[in-house]
Amino acid sequence: xxxxxxxxxxxxxxYLSGEELSxxxxxxxxxxWKHIQSLKELGFDIxxxxxxxxxxxxxxxxxxxxxxxxxxxxxxxxxxxxxxNSLSSTMDMATQLALKEATExxxxxxxxxxxxxxxxxxxxxxxxxxxxxxxxxxxxKIALDKASIITLLAAVGICEAIKEFxxxxxxxxxxxDIMIHNKKLGGILTEIKAEVDEVNFMVIGVGxxxxxxxxxxxxxxxxxxxxxxxxxxxxxILQNILYKLEVNYSLFKNKGPLAVIDKWRQLSLTLGxxxxxxxxxxxxxxxxxxxxxxxxxxIRLDSGLTQKVIAGDVMHCR
Amino acid sequence: xxxxxxxxxxxxxxYLSGEELSxxxxxxxxxxWKHIQSLKELGFDIxxxxxxxxxxxxxxxxxxxxxxxxxxxxxxxxxxxxxxNSLSSTMDMATQLALKEATExxxxxxxxxxxxxxxxxxxxxxxxxxxxxxxxxxxxKIALDKASIITLLAAVGICEAIKEFxxxxxxxxxxxDIMIHNKKLGGILTEIKAEVDEVNFMVIGVGxxxxxxxxxxxxxxxxxxxxxxxxxxxxxILQNILYKLEVNYSLFKNKGPLAVIDKWRQLSLTLGxxxxxxxxxxxxxxxxxxxxxxxxxxIRLDSGLTQKVIAGDVMHCR
Numbered sequence: 001x002x003x004x005x006x007x008x009x010x011x012x013x014x015y016l017s018g019e020e021l022s023x024x025x026x027x028x029x030x031x032x033w034k035h036i037q038s039l040k041e042l043g044f045d046i047x048x049x050x051x052x053x054x055x056x057x058x059x060x061x062x063x064x065x066x067x068x069x070x071x072x073x074x075x076x077x078x079x080x081x082x083x084x085n086s087l088s089s090t091m092d093m094a095t096q097l098a099l100k101e102a103t104e105x106x107x108x109x110x111x112x113x114x115x116x117x118x119x120x121x122x123x124x125x126x127x128x129x130x131x132x133x134x135x136x137x138x139x140x141k142i143a144l145d146k147a148s149i150i151t152l153l154a155a156v157g158i159c160e161a162i163k164e165f166x167x168x169x170x171x172x173x174x175x176x177d178i179m180i181h182n183k184k185l186g187g188i189l190t191e192i193k194a195e196v197d198e199v200n201f202m203v204i205g206v207g208x209x210x211x212x213x214x215x216x217x218x219x220x221x222x223x224x225x226x227x228x229x230x231x232x233x234x235x236x237i238l239q240n241i242l243y244k245l246e247v248n249y250s251l252f253k254n255k256g257p258l259a260v261i262d263k264w265r266q267l268s269l270t271l272g273x274x275x276x277x278x279x280x281x282x283x284x285x286x287x288x289x290x291x292x293x294x295x296x297x298x299i300r301l302d303s304g305l306t307q308k309v310i311a312g313d314v315m316h317c318r
Numbered sequence: 319x320x321x322x323x324x325x326x327x328x329x330x331x332x333y334l335s336g337e338e339l340s341x342x343x344x345x346x347x348x349x350x351w352k353h354i355q356s357l358k359e360l361g362f363d364i365x366x367x368x369x370x371x372x373x374x375x376x377x378x379x380x381x382x383x384x385x386x387x388x389x390x391x392x393x394x395x396x397x398x399x400x401x402x403n404s405l406s407s408t409m410d411m412a413t414q415l416a417l418k419e420a421t422e423x424x425x426x427x428x429x430x431x432x433x434x435x436x437x438x439x440x441x442x443x444x445x446x447x448x449x450x451x452x453x454x455x456x457x458x459k460i461a462l463d464k465a466s467i468i469t470l471l472a473a474v475g476i477c478e479a480i481k482e483f484x485x486x487x488x489x490x491x492x493x494x495d496i497m498i499h500n501k502k503l504g505g506i507l508t509e510i511k512a513e514v515d516e517v518n519f520m521v522i523g524v525g526x527x528x529x530x531x532x533x534x535x536x537x538x539x540x541x542x543x544x545x546x547x548x549x550x551x552x553x554x555i556l557q558n559i560l561y562k563l564e565v566n567y568s569l570f571k572n573k574g575p576l577a578v579i580d581k582w583r584q585l586s587l588t589l590g591x592x593x594x595x596x597x598x599x600x601x602x603x604x605x606x607x608x609x610x611x612x613x614x615x616x617i618r619l620d621s622g623l624t625q626k627v628i629a630g631d632v633m634h635c636r
Contacts, residue, residue, distance in 0.1 A: 119515060311513075
């Protein structure tokens with residue numbers, strides 16, 4: 001109901017009489033008034049003037065589920081959003097929901113996370129109302145060794161969404177960092193629940209700096225606001241990301257990993273660079289020449305041999 | 319306290335006076351009486367005769383945590399057991415505990431499972447008090463592509479325990495079936511929670527037919543009772559399995575996968591056989607020649623080429 005009220009008031013761009021509004025919505029004036037009150041509590045500035053009706057003055061910078069649904073172009077992704085003002089970690093909540101059979105495309109979103117995490121248990125700093133912090137459940141029917149592709153696919157989707165919405169040249173640092181001008185804009189965390197045979201479900205976590213001010217960012221990090229020179233619509237970016245994630249997920253399902261990897265190569269900041277990779281128990285150095293169909297990074301060592309890295313931290317050498 | 323009472327009564331093999339018992343345990347006669355009552359409720363047959371004291375007549379065929387602890391030779395495995403008379407699935411409960419930081423070696427055990435499951439969502443039938451149904455949490459610091467080794471390792475441990483305890487010639491059908499005389503005795507389910515980079519935790523589920531009667535078994539299955547011709551101590555088998563699992567886990571951690579794989583080869587029913595493997599999207603046929611260091615099965619095709627299978631169902635051809 002709240003979404004429809006906002007939709008109608010937005011469309012009207014002026015006063016809409018309570019009588020008309022309640023008639024359109026099929027609710028009593030009293031019920032309408034209650035919905036308006038709860039919208040006000042959510043931060044929507046709505047004035048009520050006798051004989052004129054209601055008017056929407058401003059919309060809060062929030063990512064309420066019903067706002068995200070409005071205008072969302074996806075089929076499944078983000079069609080069920082669980083919104084939290086604050087959460088320990090969207091990953092943990094999404095995992096719990098996935099264990100309870102939540103469907104593919106279910107999104108857990110928080111305005112801030114007390115214990116947001118990145119890869120390998122690292123902290124992801126989640127300042128309130130500044131960034132996008134969400135986790136989405138996927139249930140791909142793939143073998144466990146193909147799971148890395150999903151990370152690549154997510155990175156491609158996020159880059160495409162930002163490019164289109166913000167007209168900024170973002171790139172991917174293998175495996176999962178979203179970069180602008182060699183600074184980190186965001187990251188993707190992929191968690192997997194699997195049998196040895198196959199993936200049960202995956203949770204894709206996205207952390208993206210959007211309207212962060214410079215002083216709240218470390219020197220190797222940036223935000224879209226910093227790069228663009230002004231605030232951006234977190235809502236619009238989220239909707240675009242969900243859409244592009246779905247597009248690339250379909251591409252993967254219909255055309256296989258190579259279609260995704262081709263796009264990934266185009267967006268890669270890592271390929272062609274000399275890199276040091278700190279992986280599980282070793283570190284290797286060489287030129288990043290390609291990714292393979294499992295999402296592994298192929299490094300040409302100085303010896304001329306090519307070595308594959310499944311996971312690790314990449315440092316681009318100058 | 320219950321475990322100590324049982325221990326003392328067992329050792330005495332006759333009447334033990336309430337006075338002596340409460341003195342040894344450092345509790346009042348009243349408290350002792352309460353503990354005896356709760357032991358009786360658990361199924362322990364204890365008689366109390368005035369002026370003589372308490373005597374243990376019989377021990378129920380249950381797998382109570384405090385019974386398992388008694389005489390358990392492990393360092394960590396099974397040192398914390400959560401016992402349930404009935405549970406939906408020990409896998410689900412263990413996963414929830416692992417998400418809440420339960421330590422390595424924690425065991426969830428049930429006398430029956432309403433929704434016990436095997437690989438790929440198949441049902442594992444868990445008749446009450448007849449078999450062993452438990453799940454154990456492991457936290458190996460390994461990359462995701464090494465996870466299959468844990469399944470092999472568990473199969474080796476279970477086979478060794480049954481061989482020693484029951485003097486029966488059990489073998490392993492790749493990847494995870496425990497077999498006697500070409501019939502299935504049990505299975506292992508390995509579930510993984512991971513990042514793309516590394517394993518967060520694993521849950522090893524064990525389902526084993528022990529005292530099942532013939533009429534409750536399908537034709538391709540068997541139980542230890544059927545093979546041995548008499549009932550066996552589920553408690554003793556469980557303690558031995560936990561011990562052998564820990565031994566082989568240590569072996570893997572200290573000596574690497576090959577030490578485990580060497581043992582696995584010796585116990586394998588599959589190697590050297592002509593097999594059909596139904597894997598993710600294909601099925602292949604050939605001779606099972608070896609397993610590699612990732613736990614994959616190597617099949618020599620009729621063309622002479624060797625193909626590796628990560629996961630799948632094996633059918634041994636006659």
